[in-house]
Amino acid sequence: MAINFEFSKQNSSHFGKVIGTPNKFLIGRETVYQGNSGLFNVTISPGLSYKPEDYEAEFGFWAYFITPTAMCESQGSFFCLNTYDRAKFTFSFMQYAAHVPNGDFVIFLRKLLGLDLAREYFPRLQLKEGKIHYLNTNGTLSSLEPAPGAEENTALMKYLNPSLDEIEFQELITAARFVHWAMNDPAHRKLQVEVAISLFKNNMAGYARQYNLDGVLDEICLVICDIRHQGRARSSHIISALNTNGNTQKALQNLLELGRVHYPERIKTLKTKLQELKANGHLGTKKYHLATKDFVNL
Template structure:
């Protein structure tokens, strides 16, 4: 079993130690009356590299690159300070969504060989994440709620609790030291995006739509920065790509700038701008 120790240094920085290895867990931050942890710093080796996963996932490994970059791209990207209470991974999987990306991710993680070392009190039973109690398994999530899981990961938002720091430390250390963990992140993230793209294509009539258009609609949906009527209006405009790219620019200027830069680079290298979404195959085709 992995034993976690941690310290608060330099006023707001938490550092952990597992198996004698010291590492950064995250900074203590405040946001809209909440307090939590944030970790968006790391090395190039700790970031999502689409070239490493293109052999398995093809064009989808490139398709997700701008969104991943906008989300931080670090496999240990951490946020426990907003209403989601616990988000993690290179695409910031959010734990507050029932059957969402984080839930699917943790279910898959708990099948890995090192799972009992990091989370000996968790298991998957009947397709649900459960805590192993003294007398019975206690489900932490359902089709309608992840409240139990949120309490397990981050008991509250009024302050940074020891539990929150320890659970975050386990995720950070595990993903930094286990390539199977990183593979699960990518596999779950791309499966989630592919499934969502099919739903978005049906909702917004994107059958035959250019890959750049689909990427922006998927990114808007992933971040949740606009409702359906705004997306519909942008798609109906004379220049859908430009209109979609402007959505949220006032509030999320840095993200929009990142998307614009990364999409431009992918177009220049001949990766984007050459495919269209085919709803029948749920894939992009030349």
């Protein structure tokens, strides 16, 4: 049976409540960004934010490797939400963005639709041949993913958030479903982590080939992954930063300067988390091994 919500608003905050239950929850707060209207939610709640030690037993070193980026993106909030920028819908502790075909959000949503509660939260979304489809009232399926070569997930974005002109009812519904599901289902939160680590592992193998990172210190690899995840510098800039004749600390300093002018707070958070991980012995002790696509001890 589908989970249905009723909504309320207090000042600029939108709340949802499952019909027939007493407790309301914050969906998001209204904001305006570059003329766009939308919602954001960066709430940090006890037990509902990413802690690497919670996942160390299953994922080992990788649970810590993704931590600085998670803190930069959302402070670890498993229901971080953004519906006001060009992606139209961004969600999860890693802020997966809906506009990129076959991108992180699409990968995440495909897997999300395989969870036990998927039909309760998104009864009209189905997978057909591995792609996301919408079940129409006449029983037919419409693809929400574009044909190969498309630049954006136009249909999926429209389903999640019809426009950036105002906060529509459809936008509120889809946001409520994502936030409430993440708040109330450990499987949803675990999937966020599984997808994040899988993406970082796959990306790291590609970056190792692209930037010659085989045998390179974990700190440097982590900063490169964060740069590419946010997209704050071009590959040519990364290559230039690494060109230090083997001076590891200089390379690290160079990488941490990329994007500082426009993203000083992110760089500050990144450096703080790097230092914390080093102090706790979770970083600075490994190097990347391309043959096994994993990190090994120095």
